Amino acid sequence: MINKKVANVQEALEGVSDNMTFMFGGFGLSGIPENSIAELVRLGTKGLKCISNNAGVDDFGLGLLLQGKQIDKMTSSYVGENDEFERQMLSGELEVELIPQGTLAERCRAAQAGFPAIYTPAGYGTEVAEGKETREFDGKMYVLEYAFKADFAFVKAWKGDAAGNLVFKGTARNFNPNMCGAAKITVAEVEELVPVGTLDPNQIHIPGIFVKRIFQGETYEKRIEQRTVRAKAN
Amino acid sequence: MINKKVANVQEALEGVSDNMTFMFGGFGLSGIPENSIAELVRLGTKGLKCISNNAGVDDFGLGLLLQGKQIDKMTSSYVGENDEFERQMLSGELEVELIPQGTLAERCRAAQAGFPAIYTPAGYGTEVAEGKETREFDGKMYVLEYAFKADFAFVKAWKGDAAGNLVFKGTARNFNPNMCGAAKITVAEVEELVPVGTLDPNQIHIPGIFVKRIFQGETYEKRIEQRTVRAKAN
C-alpha cells in the first residue's frame, strides 16, 4: 500500500505558489475543500487561476480567496450569490470565463483520463463556441473543448484511507471525483480518515492512484446555502 | 421509482432479431451475462455483430453463440482460448476487428455519455490506425475513434433493484458499467434482485436511468478460466 497520508493541511499544500492554476471540487458550498481553502487564505497565495463550478459566497468557500484578492481568474459555470465577486468582475480586477457545467466536468475528466480534448454539443451556436473549432458528426454539431491543465486539485471526500482511496457522500460528490488526478498534484481532504482495509474495495469511488496527498480536515462547517424544508406533519 | 423489472430472460430479450449489433459485458468469463447468452442460443438469432472484449471459450460464454454460427462479426481486444473461433476466423466465416482494450472501453463510454468520438493515443503508428484520422495535441499523436452504435447491451451485475440500479463485484465489473446505456436497449441480469431502497444511494455503480430491463438470472456457473492458487501454509 502506497502511503498518501500527510500530517496536516500545511504539509498537504506544500508547493503551492503564486500564479498557479487550481481546481476546487464542490457544488455551491456542498463538498468544498474547506480546510485547503482556509490554508490558502492563510498563505495569501496570489494571482490564482481557479477552476471551480461556483465561486462561493462572500464569507465562505472561494469567496474567502476573493476577499483577499488572491484570485485573478475564475473558470466556472455559475457565479451568483457573491457581491465581492460581482464588484471585482465589473471593475475588471477579476477575469471570469463562464463555461457549460457539463463541459467543465468533462474537461476535468479528460485531464484525469489522458484525453487531450472532447467534442461536446453544449454551447454550439452560442458565444461559448465563438473562436472554437466545431464539427459535425451524424448531422449534429459539436464543439471541441480541451482538457484542463492545473497544478493542484483540491477535493473533499467523506471518508478516505492512507492509500488515498476516497468515498463521497450524497451530492457533495459532484465535481470532486472528476478532479482527482486531473491536476499535477491532487490533495484530498476527508471528514474521516479510516484505517486501510476498512473501506470495501468494491465501494471506493476514487482509487488512491488518483490522489497524491490525503489528510483529515480539522473541522467542517458544511454551510447550507438554501435551507428549504417542509413542516412536520403532526 | 420507474420499474425496470421484467419477469424473466425471455421478456428481457424481447425485440432481439437477426443482424443486430450487441454489446456483451465481461472480461474473459468473468462477469458475462450468462443467462442472456443462453437465451440467445435458444432463440438462434443469427448474423450478429458483437462488441465484447473477449469471445468466450469453446463451450462457454460467447463461444456458445459461435458454436451455433450465430455471430458474423466480433469487435474485441483479445480472442484467444477458442478453437471454433479460430476455425471460423481463418475460414473467413467470421469477421474479426481487433481494437485496443482501452479504446473498446471508451467507445462504449462515449456512446453512453453522448460523445460522438474520442481522441486516444492507443494504436497510433500501428495498423489499428490505418485509414483513421489522426491529430496532434501538444506534440503527441492521437487517433480519432467513434462511439459504438449498438441495438442491445447485455450486462451482468452482482446486485440490482427494480429501479435498474446496479452494483458489481470485484473484477466482474470490467466493461459492464461502461456498456450500460451505450446501446438502444440495455438488459441487465443480476445474481440477486434486492428490494428497492435497500441499496445505499451512495454506493450504486450504475444508476437505473442507464438500464432498460432488469431480471434475476436463474443460475450462474461463473466458470474460472485460469485457476491459480498457492498451497496453504500449515
Added chain:
Amino acid sequence: MLDKNGIAKRIAKEVQDGYYVNLGIGIPTLVANYVRDDIEVEFQSENGVLGMGPFPFEGEEDADIINAGKQTITTLPGASFFDSATSFSMIRGQHVDLTILGAMEVSEDGDIANWKIPGKMVKGMGGAMDLVASAENIIVAMMHTNRAGASKLLKHCSLPLTGVACVKKVVTNLAVMQVTPNGFKLLERAPGVSVEEIQNATEGHLIIDGDIPEMDL
C-alpha cells in the same frame, strides 16, 4: 390567463409514466407538485442525484444532499448519487426524457436565450447549455411577455443564445405552442384568453390552424 402555478400545472400534463425529468429553477421546479400520482417519474438534478423527493422536514436538512438550485432535498427509495461527469452523461447521452426550463426569449426556430443580458451581471449558464444542446424533449415554461409587455416569443432571439433549434414546446401564461419548422403552432389557449390576445403577444410567426381549444387543467 395562468399564473406560475398554472403554467406548472399545465406542463405537468406533459410528464408521462416512466419519464426521467430534469427541472430548471423557477416555474419548472413547481411542476413536481402537479405530476399525477398514478404515474412513475424520477427527477434528476444535474449536481448529481436521481430520484429526488420533497424538501426535508425541518431539522432533517443535510448539507450534503442538495439539488442544482442548492436547496436541501430528500431522496426517494431507488435514488442514487453520482459525480458531475456521470450526471452530464445522463443528459448528453439523452437518457433524461424531458427537460423543463425557463427562458427569457424563444425564437420561432426553437432557439432559446436564458442565461445572459448584455450589460447586466451575468451569473452563468450552469447546466442549461448542456441540457438544451442534448435533450430530445425540451419544454420552456415562461411568461408570454416580459415586464415591459414585449413578446418573449420572437422571430429571432435578441439576447445571447443558450442553444439553437432545440425547444419543442412552450407553455406560457397565455398558451401552449409547439415549435414547428414553420413557426409556433398554437395548440391551446389559457382559460379566458382569446386567440387574438395570444397573436398580439407573439412576435414570432404564430400558426393558427382551426379551432384552438382551451386548456383542460
Added chain:
Amino acid sequence: MLDKNGIAKRIAKEVQDGYYVNLGIGIPTLVANYVRDDIEVEFQSENGVLGMGPFPFEGEEDADIINAGKQTITTLPGASFFDSATSFSMIRGQHVDLTILGAMEVSEDGDIANWKIPGKMVKGMGGAMDLVASAENIIVAMMHTNRAGASKLLKHCSLPLTGVACVKKVVTNLAVMQVTPNGFKLLERAPGVSVEEIQNATEGHLIIDGDIPEMDL
C-alpha cells in the same frame, strides 16, 4: 546468461518505492516475486483492480476476482475495483508509473512489436496498445534472440507494431539496455556474458560506452 526468473529479478530492481506498476503476461508477471520487501508498490491490472496480492489459497478462488491474465488472484488492504474505462484512465492518464511487458521485437527507436505475426492466428492486442501509447516508463522483458537465434533488438521492427518510440529500457537474458535517440545504450551485462556476445546478438545499433559492468542481482 539469465533465465526468465533472472530477467524478472533484474527488472524488479527498477521498481521504486511508491510506484504503481502494470505487469504484462509472461516474464513480467514474475517480477512481482522479486520486488524488495522494504518498499511500497501497488500492482494494477487493466481488467479493473489496483492492489493485487498473491494467488489465493486453494479453495479460496473467486471467479469474480481475476487479473488481466484471467488468473484468480487476491487483493491486499487498500485495494480497489473499478470499471474498464476507469482502468484505462489510470493508464492513459499516466497515473501508472511503470509498465513492464514482453515483446517479440524492439527497434532502436523504441518501437515495439508484440501482438501479431502475419499468417499466424492473431489473438489480439488486449490492453498492450493503450499501455505502450501512454506509459511514460516502459520496460521490455524478453529473450535477446528468438528461437531461430535471430536478434529481437532491431534497427526496425519487421512485425506489425504495437506502439512507436515508447520503450525506455530493455532487459534480456544477456543485457540491460536503455533506448536513446542514438540507439540501444548498453548498461549492464548478464553474469558471464561478454560485450561481444551482446553485440553479436543485437541487430540494432548498440552503443558501448566505456566499461560495461556485470549486473548486480
